[in-house]
Amino acid sequence: MDVIVLGGGLMGTASAYFLARRGARVTLIERNRIGTGATVASFGNIRRTGRHLSQLPLAHRSLRLWNEAEKMLGRDVEFRATGHIRLIFDDGSLADMRAYAEAARAWGLYLEELTSRDIHARFPGLGPGAIAASFSPHDGSGNPRLIAPAFADAARRLGVEIVEGAEVAAIRHTGPDFLVTTSKGSFTAECLLNTAGAWGARIAAQFGEEVPLDARGPQMGVTEPLPYRIPPVVGIWTRDKDHGAYLRQVERGNIVFGGAAERVAVDLDPGHAVADPTRLTTQLRAVARLLPAIAQVAVIRTWSGCEGYVRDMLPVMGRSMTTPGLFHAFGFSGHGFQLGPGVGDAMAELIATGCCETPLDDFRIDRFGRAV
Incomplete structure (x- = not known):
């Protein structure tokens, strides 16, 4: 064939x-x-x-294939199953998480519910105002x-x-x-x-x-390196797109972040997406809700790319x-x-x-x- x-x-x-x-x-x-x-x-x-x-x-x-990727492809693609935590800051979002977790269980996804005390004990520095979180230990990130x-x-x-x-x-x-x-x-x-x-x-x-389908570009950024202290990917349960930030820290210490900024329209000819620097302040404010320490570090690069949204x-x-x-x-x-x-x-x-x-x-x- x-x-x-x-x-x-x-x-x-x-x-x-x-x-x-x-x-x-x-x-x-x-x-x-x-x-x-x-x-x-x-x-x-x-x-x-x-x-x-x-x-x-x-x-x-x-996910099974991500776990086999290094052996299968003959190189490290930096897949790390460090877990995925989504922070919760209000009762409505907690109800949303619990409803999703119950429905997802029938599809083979099991989420651990963390209390505020659990978050601070296991992941110090994350979401000081969070009342709860979900945690999926087998997920993670790749390069x-x-x-x-x-x-x-x-x-x-x-x-x-x-x-x-x-x-x-x-x-x-x-x-x-x-x-x-x-x-x-x-x-x-x-x-x-x-x-x-x-x-x-x-x-x-x-x-x-x-x-x-519409072509859109997300706004992404990365900071200077900090001591490596945040193994899981961090997100948020929220219906408010202005708060929908996410971040992860790579092993070299840099923090990669995104979300909480409207995706820019992209012309498919030529198809290049450019980050909008005027949106960075609002974005960083949302990211700081998840990780206050990010307010003390420098952003060294921002970027975007052309994605198709159905x-x-x-x-x-x-x-x-x-x-x-x-x-x-x-x-x-x-x-x-x-x-x-x-x-x-x-x-x-x-x-x-x-x-x-x-x-x-x-x-x-x-x-x-x-x-x-």
């Missing part, structure tokens, strides 16, 4: 790797460089807490700058052809095959996998499948409903990093065998037409 994968982020490189492991002949085409789109803009959060319940089977599958190149290199060792800097000029379904014409030549295959991120809806539309905040995954041999995996709406290895494994299974052990029905591309 020949497969062309469009898009060289985490979803595309993981898919190429797992397809090659199943014996497929794979060509991956990337318009820029591997891992330079939404993947590199990611916060690096590997969390299952707070996900839409229908995503949890895929998230569990992916967004390492994971896609690691999958790409492992895929190359399995024979995958990776073509970077290739602008796609045309895609045609010619009889049994797909013909993809690019600035680096033309490629044919019997299957086409669309992992083009924020550009994925454009590709789907060429085959009569409309997806309501109207219902669920990804598009699975086979095309209009074109045999076409498959989609895009629109992860800013929370795809944890899912990446599982997405690649699941799509490879679906393409190679025609079925998938992980339920994907909620992510079908025709759900928008059915809802009309």
